[in-house]
Amino acid sequence: MQQRRKLSQKQINQELLSGNLKTPKWYIPTMLFLGFFVVTGFAVILYMFNTGLGVTGLSRPVYWGLFITTFVFWVGISHAGIMISAILRLTQAEWRRPVTRAAELLTVFSLLTALFFPLMHAGRPWRIVYWLMPYDFARGIWPNIRSPLFWDPIAIGTYLTGSTLFLYVALIPDLAVLRDRTTGWQKVIYTILALGWRGNPRQWLLQTVAGILLSALMLPIFVSVHSIVSWDFAITPSVEGWHSTIFAPYFVIGAVHSGVSAVVTMMALMRWLWKWNNHIRPEHFDALARLLIVVATAWLGCTFLELIFSVYGREAPEIALRELQIFTWPWNLLFMIFLFTGYIIPVGFWVFKKARNNIVIMFWTSILVNVGMWLERFLIIVPGLARKQPFTFTWEAYTPSLVEWYILVWSFAWVSFLMLLFARFFPLIPLFETKESQVFTSETKIGRATVPVIYREED
């Protein structure tokens, strides 16, 4: 059932710019709270650089632990932006409008955060320049094109650049609105960023075409990024549970699942913090939940295929790994939590229309999904590595240290901090898309029923 409200452009400007033209009361305390974790997190990272990776729990054979799990997690979250923005734009789904910018923003900041993890994981990150840059630093050795660890930054860099540019292009008309509504140094900055936007038919046409064209270009990149991240694991035959052909689509579907759930979390917070009840409505949560049911079920199918084929070959080490992962303490508990939080509980709620339209339920189930998806990456990475060498005393040797846990917390605080910083100066809900929806939608009477109508241009 559609719950669209008829709003004037002035009203839309007032409501959606309320957080940009003046600082909300909750803003400073929230930023101070997040800022505390951000600053102390950076301090912990610097401490780790100074002291060495020994402050983490990483050791032979588990060389990849919390950091790489969190790296994959944040790359996964970044898939929300393009899923919602690009795919729903190309399929002309009207309900995407309030969500697109926040989703694209989440993409940019979560990718930035994801990039931090392999950098800090190197221990001495400044030395990565020698390994990554296509430049002969007087040693004659160039980057190794055959390494998936080299493919990763190329793919993530491409996705980050593309998403940032996509975000900026779509932001230009809204920057013009802010230019028109502000004075002083803020007006100067918005004027520069708006590039002189006036809103003539040529500019609007190109804005529409840009949205479609960039969406079409970003979609293949979106699929490739997490596939390439998955190949960090899939292409190596030396770790049990990793060498599987399904990793690429499995990771991508998992990324969409966790990313879209993160967008649901974010939408609920946006509605609550900025009182955007007119713009973020239960129908949006309903639509996202129905999409999530499909995605979650596809993801479960991939999980099932991955498990089936891992023991298909009847190889003893692989079977032993699955026994460790699914039936041995403490992995069995983590596995059950992963299954229940990643699929059973959330989808169990989402199949009911009442639950889909209940924003509190949607908020908590979306958080559960991301708990499950973080655990999924942990369960893929660590048990396999723990069994890499056949020394029984190392099977439970990995325990993340306080430093690793704190850096995990730092990453959540960092992304939230950046999102709120952006939200202070730029509108989180696209103004022109909201106004466009007012122009391109209407109502008509069929008999006694009032039917919502959308307008589509003739080809």
Place this chain on the structure above:
Amino acid sequence: MATQTNIAKYSKATSELIGTTTIAPKKIKLIIMILSILSILGIVGIVLKILNGFEDKSAWGYYAATISFLLTTAAAAPMVAIAPTIAKADWVRPITRIASLFSVVGIVTALASIPLIFALPPLIVDETRRRSIWFEATNYSPHVWFALSIFGLTLCGLGLLYSSSIPDLAAMRDHGTGWRKKMGKSLSRGFIGTDGQWKSLKMRIGMMGTFYFLMLMFVNFLFSIDFALSLVAGWKDAIFPMYHAMTSLQSGIAICILAMFFARKYWGMENYIKVPQFWALSKLQLATTVLWFYFFYSAFIVFWYGRSASDQMVINLLIIGPYLPVFLGAFFLEFFVPWWILVWNPVRKSIPALAVVACLVLVGVLLDRIRIFVISWSTYSNEVIHKKFVPEENFPQFMAPSVADIIVFIGLVSLSALIFILSTRIFPLVSVWETHQSLLLTKVVKYVRTHVIAIGKPD
């Protein structure tokens, strides 16, 4: 109150669409005669193959490829109707009937797969259980479950076709003549278009559609693994069922495009099946074309990089081995050529160009099925199946199709076409009730100085 213009529009649509069931009786009779002769030849070919016995598995390779081709083409076609309908796309209304009519071909596929089920080796061979997804299940589990699933899929498809045709059968009862009128009366089961009947109809279509999709994935999963993958020792490929399902969607879209082309050309449906329908399907076709490469590469890079003996065997046997020309044909016709054609928007709006691409894709899919299934069935032997991987000396030589194989292929395709054309004599080729819905909900309206298409979205 309906105006005279509205009643006239609906009446014209009803009579034109019901008229498709009685169009060109002489031409149709000739086509039916030719197809019947070819079908009988095909059945004779199947009988000859059965009489030759099931011991020589390599003799059944082309047969398996034919069944897979029919299964993946015709069984996936109804998805073209189901998926966009669930997504509430308005463009799909004129083509839902054509897509769901392909479910009648399921009868041919299901019956023709019976000899193949007999030909499939059991799980326990020489007192040793071969590797499969059935682990410790009973000896003939793959046979039983596949039989159940393929017949279940056929029944589900026929149920979907019937459910979605009830209002049209009621129209046949009211406006048809002769045996069609009687048939419409008995099959429409008193449908008169009450609110409750429409609600129940939509619910049934939604449920059957979802169930059909799940069954289709299940059938693809079982067929790809039991009838191909598990026949090759050492071929462990978790993505293969998804690859098989995705290529089936690709060929399902292609066969729908071809059927739409013929519907316009020979059934006079130019006023109903127009460029927007082809344009929408062309984008899906482009997406599946690119996805072909994605799924292929995801598997390939894992095998190429892993370099274990079984990894290298998969590449040497299935890609660069004796069937390399067939693989290259599939590569170019399923991916490279369609991609370069479909990437241009003007081509995506050209109906003849899309029909040509559809033909190329179908030939490409056929070559791909030949590569996979002929290799699998030729490689299988009781001596080799229990090894870790197939040694190079046991690789099969290239085997061209026998005369019986060719006759069987032509016969089964003709039988499928025959049953499709016969069903168009019962069900209107374009759904009458969905056309009425389009007329009700879609109209061109004036918007200030231009015209736009207003689309009602009651859901």
Place this chain on the structure above:
Amino acid sequence: MSKKSILGLFDTPDQGADALDGLHNAGFESHECDVLTGTPYPEGTFGEHVPQHRLFRFPLFGAIIGLTLSIFITTATQIAYPLVTGGKPILSIFAMLIIMYEMTMLSAVVTTVVGIIFESRLPKFNLGAYDTRITEGLIGVVVNCEEKDLPKAKKVFKDSGALDTKEA
């Protein structure tokens, strides 16, 4: 005679369209008139000439550049100091494909964005005849003309129900 601009502000799209019709009837050419809105409207809503663009050339051009550059970088760097890793060939086309693909797409996206900004005739910081109320929902109709034609344009705006006019 110097070129001047005059902006008329209207409350509804119909008034804006009437104003544009009035300008054409008064002898102003299509390229002299423009419509400014705070939200996109369907093409041709105001009876304006639908602009042509060549945006689609930019991603193609960018993709070709990206592909060429990536082939060069991947090939040249591996040949420059051949180090066999993992038993794979020095020029491993399947691994290079990934770098080539990403660089092609990156280049296509960047050139597309450049194309969008260029085709939108941006940056252009001198807004000319403009009013901030356009982003509040008013429709702006602008004429760029000789100074002597300004009163004619102003009259058309007034007759079409303009809320305000501005000159620049």
